[in-house]
Amino acid sequence: MKEIRIGILGFGTVGAGVVEGIRKNGALMAERTGIVPVIAKIADLDIATDRGVEVPKGVLTTDAMSVIADEKIDLIVELVGGTTVARTFTLEALRRGKPVVTANKALLADHGEEIYRTAAECGVGIYYEAAVGGGIPILRAQRAGLIGNRIESIYGILNGTCNYILTRMEREGLPFDSVLADAQKLGYAETPPDLDIDGIDTAHKAVILASMAYGAPVPMSACPTRGIRGLAAQEMANADELGYRIKLLAIIKDNQGEVELSVEPALVPQEHMVASVSDSFNAVFVKGDIVDDTMYYGRGAGRMPTGSAVIGDIMEAAADKLNAVGIPVSVSMMLQRAALDYCPSVNIVKRCYIRLCLEDKPGSMAQVMAIFGRHNISIASVVQKERHETGYAPVVVLTQKAKESEFSAAMAEIEALEVSCCPPVRMRLEDFA
Amino acid sequence: MKEIRIGILGFGTVGAGVVEGIRKNGALMAERTGIVPVIAKIADLDIATDRGVEVPKGVLTTDAMSVIADEKIDLIVELVGGTTVARTFTLEALRRGKPVVTANKALLADHGEEIYRTAAECGVGIYYEAAVGGGIPILRAQRAGLIGNRIESIYGILNGTCNYILTRMEREGLPFDSVLADAQKLGYAETPPDLDIDGIDTAHKAVILASMAYGAPVPMSACPTRGIRGLAAQEMANADELGYRIKLLAIIKDNQGEVELSVEPALVPQEHMVASVSDSFNAVFVKGDIVDDTMYYGRGAGRMPTGSAVIGDIMEAAADKLNAVGIPVSVSMMLQRAALDYCPSVNIVKRCYIRLCLEDKPGSMAQVMAIFGRHNISIASVVQKERHETGYAPVVVLTQKAKESEFSAAMAEIEALEVSCCPPVRMRLEDFA
Numbered sequence: 001m002k003e004i005r006i007g008i009l010g011f012g013t014v015g016a017g018v019v020e021g022i023r024k025n026g027a028l029m030a031e032r033t034g035i036v037p038v039i040a041k042i043a044d045l046d047i048a049t050d051r052g053v054e055v056p057k058g059v060l061t062t063d064a065m066s067v068i069a070d071e072k073i074d075l076i077v078e079l080v081g082g083t084t085v086a087r088t089f090t091l092e093a094l095r096r097g098k099p100v101v102t103a104n105k106a107l108l109a110d111h112g113e114e115i116y117r118t119a120a121e122c123g124v125g126i127y128y129e130a131a132v133g134g135g136i137p138i139l140r141a142q143r144a145g146l147i148g149n150r151i152e153s154i155y156g157i158l159n160g161t162c163n164y165i166l167t168r169m170e171r172e173g174l175p176f177d178s179v180l181a182d183a184q185k186l187g188y189a190e191t192p193p194d195l196d197i198d199g200i201d202t203a204h205k206a207v208i209l210a211s212m213a214y215g216a217p218v219p220m221s222a223c224p225t226r227g228i229r230g231l232a233a234q235e236m237a238n239a240d241e242l243g244y245r246i247k248l249l250a251i252i253k254d255n256q257g258e259v260e261l262s263v264e265p266a267l268v269p270q271e272h273m274v275a276s277v278s279d280s281f282n283a284v285f286v287k288g289d290i291v292d293d294t295m296y297y298g299r300g301a302g303r304m305p306t307g308s309a310v311i312g313d314i315m316e317a318a319a320d321k322l323n324a325v326g327i328p329v330s331v332s333m334m335l336q337r338a339a340l341d342y343c344p345s346v347n348i349v350k351r352c353y354i355r356l357c358l359e360d361k362p363g364s365m366a367q368v369m370a371i372f373g374r375h376n377i378s379i380a381s382v383v384q385k386e387r388h389e390t391g392y393a394p395v396v397v398l399t400q401k402a403k404e405s406e407f408s409a410a411m412a413e414i415e416a417l418e419v420s421c422c423p424p425v426r427m428r429l430e431d432f433a
Numbered sequence: 434m435k436e437i438r439i440g441i442l443g444f445g446t447v448g449a450g451v452v453e454g455i456r457k458n459g460a461l462m463a464e465r466t467g468i469v470p471v472i473a474k475i476a477d478l479d480i481a482t483d484r485g486v487e488v489p490k491g492v493l494t495t496d497a498m499s500v501i502a503d504e505k506i507d508l509i510v511e512l513v514g515g516t517t518v519a520r521t522f523t524l525e526a527l528r529r530g531k532p533v534v535t536a537n538k539a540l541l542a543d544h545g546e547e548i549y550r551t552a553a554e555c556g557v558g559i560y561y562e563a564a565v566g567g568g569i570p571i572l573r574a575q576r577a578g579l580i581g582n583r584i585e586s587i588y589g590i591l592n593g594t595c596n597y598i599l600t601r602m603e604r605e606g607l608p609f610d611s612v613l614a615d616a617q618k619l620g621y622a623e624t625p626p627d628l629d630i631d632g633i634d635t636a637h638k639a640v641i642l643a644s645m646a647y648g649a650p651v652p653m654s655a656c657p658t659r660g661i662r663g664l665a666a667q668e669m670a671n672a673d674e675l676g677y678r679i680k681l682l683a684i685i686k687d688n689q690g691e692v693e694l695s696v697e698p699a700l701v702p703q704e705h706m707v708a709s710v711s712d713s714f715n716a717v718f719v720k721g722d723i724v725d726d727t728m729y730y731g732r733g734a735g736r737m738p739t740g741s742a743v744i745g746d747i748m749e750a751a752a753d754k755l756n757a758v759g760i761p762v763s764v765s766m767m768l769q770r771a772a773l774d775y776c777p778s779v780n781i782v783k784r785c786y787i788r789l790c791l792e793d794k795p796g797s798m799a800q801v802m803a804i805f806g807r808h809n810i811s812i813a814s815v816v817q818k819e820r821h822e823t824g825y826a827p828v829v830v831l832t833q834k835a836k837e838s839e840f841s842a843a844m845a846e847i848e849a850l851e852v853s854c855c856p857p858v859r860m861r862l863e864d865f866a
Contacts, residue, residue: 032648144749145742276709283728307723
């Protein structure tokens, strides 16, 4: 049996979960791996609050830098969050030759390149399973089980808050605002909720997945991002009627050598497995050129699930350190090439759901259809609903595949029509074909 | 860049897939990991047949033992299959200090203990991701991502042939025999199909999963096994009507310190994700005490998916060898304890679906209900169908949880009733509660 002495920075929700998990199953982990995890130090600015887990005397400190500098500490677990001191701590630990385990997706999305390069220069590892998909071992699947695969596509439901809101809107027919308010009351959504509902959190995770899939740090600017804020109940109802559900998806594809990347709400077929991922669960679908379709599902957030991922990384980092592995695959895979080519978002080819609001008079539809035709957009189906008391009729169009630039030009032209009485609503339709 | 020289034993379907995968993506794998996989030798008794993949001159040989003995070969990939020469080859390679990658579930199910102990004694690894769930990196999830978790339960759909047959029976209302014949014609089922449809293949995989979850080799005798042979179309129709689907499940649970283990067809709720695993896909649901529910899904068999898992293991074995890791977790996790306690199958507590065939006369049902009552079996629902022309009425009962010993005693008593005109049909109902 060998000991590994751990310094934890940040004693919040996840930090307390990690400590609880190691207290509970540390002996089992040692039995399985031959490595005994020892929590040597925990640093937090607030060491007075009760975190719901017992900690031996002398372990708590307010001085994170002293933990990093402590020669008796073998590895650092960064759970501070944010991108300022977390960055400083992470870089400092790496420079001192200490492996770092982190759950910090924002840090890696914003400063990944600097961090991976520092790790490589220092010959040490950084491990970040918990940054994507909470307890789901998705990055490990990518960098180990699927290592022989060229990644063709990844679809992720990566934000539990959004998936919870969408599930309740769908099941209960409630409007976005009231479900959001409820989710905040129940602790499923933060206040303010922007990072989640505007898709930023999903985009953080998407760029990490894309970086690992294609071998270079992907900047946030390469990921067009749209969240679910203000999604109308009407869209949910229409999707349901047409045999679809709406999910906030991270979409990553190898588009003939260019990386296609986006975060957006999308209609997905009800019979596809992605549609059955409900409540606050996350899931990631990975298609490899050898393995074909695979899927990974679990809790994407929370004290214990995220703690589980951090603990998995701690044990791997410990084994790597004891075996003097040096630069692990979690670093080398991020630095295969200097930069990637991205598919400009205007070139993305996709299907769309479009809801129009047309004056209910002869020729309205013909004008719209002419615009679609001019932009090479084929129609898969059209449903015209009975007109509102207002005299306007909602029209729902599902298209075949067409180019984003054609869609946006067509939308502008349709909006400018005299018979169009409110801006069209458009969402991607992803049939996984 | 470091080279790893691979000797492949067995150039059948999976062997050819491994070679094809490495030819296709070997350069990418080297870029990701810094390790160049080189196929140095391939042994097969038949080296004349075209395997659909190009192999350099001098690589093929009919002498497996010479490959194992070759000092220039770093690791052995055992794809011979079966439990006789495969065992000899595997043990010989381990004794020579060469890591072994295998896809051979039967070998590990029957001789796992000897193999893991030999690996441990020789300080070398055996890697077997491909033995369970084909391309799905499920063992890696268990031994790495979820290493901090006590495993509460595992439910697996582990045999693509059975799942394909069940899916077609369900969707097309066809009888078992005709779907099986069709599956054989299409190459989805072997001739004879016994290993698959009698649940043996699923049980092989179940004991490997259980061994890893609970830390000691589990013998096949600890896994009561029942397949889907002869499943009546009527059961499919009844299940559907009641909101369930029938799946061949491997069920593994920590039952208060005893391992509960079985392979059997079971009714699962249509809205549970396990029900949406269709066609020849596999899936494994793992519940850990820290991570909660997780699920892994993908292709459970086939040249390329299984090849993907073998390749993942080759790269891990290579890294472990280059880093002088010695005994990896894939070995140490199997040898935590000398033996496990098993829950005797008569003590397993479960819900059941029971179809009876009763004479349609007053008092029939009362007699049956009295028997259930005497055996502490509560009824969740009863549906009596209209009687057949034969004058007998089928009755479908869904029970609450009760002990297997009570169920089997009750079934015997019911079968002996004068009003019972054919043997009752009984299946587990698994609601995951």
